[in-house]
Amino acid sequence: MLGSLVPLTAQERPLSLAEAITEAEGGGLDVRVARAQARAAREGVAAAASFRWPTVGLEAGAVRSTDPVAAFGGRLRQGRVTEADFDPSRLNHPEALTDWSAAVGAVWAPLDFSAEASLRAASREASAAELGSEWAVRAAEFRVEARYLEAVGAERRLQAASAALLASEENARLVELRRGEGMLTDADAMQARAAAEGARARRIQVERSVADARERLAVAMGWPEGVTPIPTDTVFELRTPAASGPVESRTDLLASEESVLAAEARVAQARRARLPVVEGFVRLETHSADAFSGMEEDWTVGFQIRVPLFTGFAVTARERAATAMREAAGRAHDLRVREAQAELAEARRAVETAELGLGAATSAADAAAEAARLMRRRFEEGLTTTADLLSVEARAAEFATQAVNARLGLHLMVARLAFLTDTNHDDLDRGLNR
Secondary structure, eight states: GGGGGSOTTTTEEEOHHHHHHHHHHHHHHHHHHHHHHHHHHHHHHHHHHHSSSEEEEEEEEEEEOOOOHHHHHHHHTTOOOGGGOOEEEEHSOOOOEEEEEEEEEEEEEEEEHHHHHHHHHHHHHHHHHHHHHHHHHHHHHHHHHHHHHHHHHHHHHHHHHHHHHHHHHHHHHHHHHHTTTTSSSSSHHHHHHHHHHEEEEEEEHOOOOOOOOHHHHHHHTOOTOOOEEEEOOOEEEEOOOOOOOOGGGHHHHHHHHHHHHHHHHHHHHHHHHGSOOOEEEEEEEEESSSSSSSOEEEEEEEEEEEEOOOOTTTTHHHHHHHHHHHHHHHHHHHHHHHHHHHHHHHHHHHHHHHHHHHHHHHHHHHHHHHHHHOOOOOOOOTTSOOHHHHHHHHHHHHHHHHHHHHHHHHHHHHHHHHHHHOOOOTTTTTTEEE
């Protein structure tokens, strides 16, 4: 286990890559945001479809007035009109009248072309949000995989730095021993000690990078501050990304395409605002002089056709705005597709380059390690200088770190290629063994 270099604390949690990915899928903040946006878009579809149902409402109130029209109309609605109410003096100067009323009404627009287009647009927007949510999950998987690999790579670099420190300290011990025997000078001892302290400083820097990598991994998984993940998967095994279809079939680009279709529907919605709207309505109401007695009922049923003739150029302006937004959405989609194609080609080239670089870095590290072993033997036999030994040891440590970085880089490039091709991974270990 990589975590064996540092004792675990109560706030440290060992976890595999599969567990890290599961954490990101359920707890990543960006995933939560995308899912909330998808839920909001689904509710937007329900709101846009509400025109297909009648709108029903209840009303209740009371009016007291000496207005001639209100007073006579109130008596008429209450069924209390008598011959005396036609007296001109009472008609012109009526006494104050109280009218308690209650009503239930419904309005329905069975024919509304603009609302139909709005519903189609909302459906497209919801589809785009759903696809965006799926892509956010996939992006979270890739991000946590990359952060996990970075944390493992940081641990590997720490191992290399620790090995280099041990070697440099052993060199310093040998030089001190030889100096005590009179075979080396104080300058040789100072050089060896300086090299050891330099190795110690490099190890301290690498320890910081380990903490940084773990913190970034914790953020990618949505963990709270103070809880540190400790990767347990340690052995890298290269995997080959599965073959993929056209880049346009990637979920983020499908979401972008749905956004374009939604923008087209918004244009249709704006244009259809000029078309007639047919509405039906029904209303049942009661009126009385007292709140809970003597109620008179009446009802009204009808329909109307509304045709906008002049709206202060609002319809024209909305249509032009929707058309501009559709053009912007289309061009943005074309740009995303072109960028995705370029990124995919770049990722494939990066994998090829990283494979070649890993082979070269591994060979260089092996050769440098063997050279350091032979040079140490020559030094022990008194056949080489301290400076030569320290130089070879430093190069070996540098090449070992480069090999770790090259292997990490290759795995990151392969993971990125799989992400950009939207590969469906059934292997939850994601190419690492415990």
